[in-house]
Amino acid sequence: MAAVLFDFSGTLFRAESAASWLRAALDETGHALSEPELAATARALEAAGALPGGAEPVELPADLAAVWAVRDESAALHRAAYTGLSRRVPLPDPGLHDALYERHMSPAAWTPYPDAEKVLRTLRGRGIGVGVVSNIGWDLRPVFREHGLDAYVDAYVLSYEHGVQKPDPRLFAVACEALDADPRRVLMVGDNRAADGGATTLGCRVHFVDHLPAAQRPDALLPVLDLVG
Structure with a gap:
């Protein structure tokens, strides 16, 4: 060869676990969830397929199917696909969806x-x-x-x-x-x-x-x- x-x-x-990913984003943005809330939210994000490098969506929303299919062809499509999935899960602050996306690109997340x-x-x-x-x-x-x-x-x-x-x-x-x-x-x-x-x-x-x-x-x-x- x-x-x-x-x-x-x-x-x-x-990639780090969904719980670690969420905890890091919360810490970096000054937000907090109780441990039971954090665990439940992490499970919901994982089921949604919102963590790049993690599990794929349990059920892909129809309105995201087109962008999901080509998500790796550009930076914009990739961000749109994964933040679109994370927004299916309620978070304490809407800005956390972008914070989660930024976190997954950190070397510490891998x-x-x-x-x-x-x-x-x-x-x-x-x-x-x-x-x-x-x-x-x-x-x-x-x-x-x-x-x-x-x-x-x-x-x-x-x-x-x-x-x-x-x-x-x-x-x-x-x-x-x-x-x-x-x-x-x-x-x-x-x-x-x-x-x-x-x-x-x-x-x-x-x-x-x-x-x-x-x-x-x-x-x-x-x-x-x-x-x-």
Whole structure:
């Protein structure tokens, strides 16, 4: 293998819990909820699918279906989709919906999987190119920098910067070109079979991991090192 492409959320990093997300936004804006209210509101936000990187909506509102389908094609669409979902849940202040969205873009809202650093560092040591290909509406580079993983990434290909989202093979093609790698010698690692599986259209191999809390998935990325040889 000449290069390995990684998805971001659920693959290299895990988003914080809905409760942690809500608590941080409340603290940052000077608002408060009782613990029972916070827990109930966090559950409602999670069911609404309002946390980017978290669970998808239990029931997608009809008036958001169109924007949801293309949410990762621009920063504006991404914000509209997720703040639209969070507004289905009553909060102490309307401004909290935007505060929640801002919070999820903070490096503090993300935790690398325990084996991510080792895998990326080892690939770099072997001279294998590393790219991050993500369906996303914001710049995740600061997250990698804050957690010390940016030094191992050669290229970031983010859907909102190209106006196209996975599984469209054009996004994977951009990544392969950026790494000067023949797609037939590239491995795509992700947690979403529909989105990340789009890489097979170009001839890439694909390896899937489970989107689990970081503490429950300590070593799922390690097999990548055997797959690249």
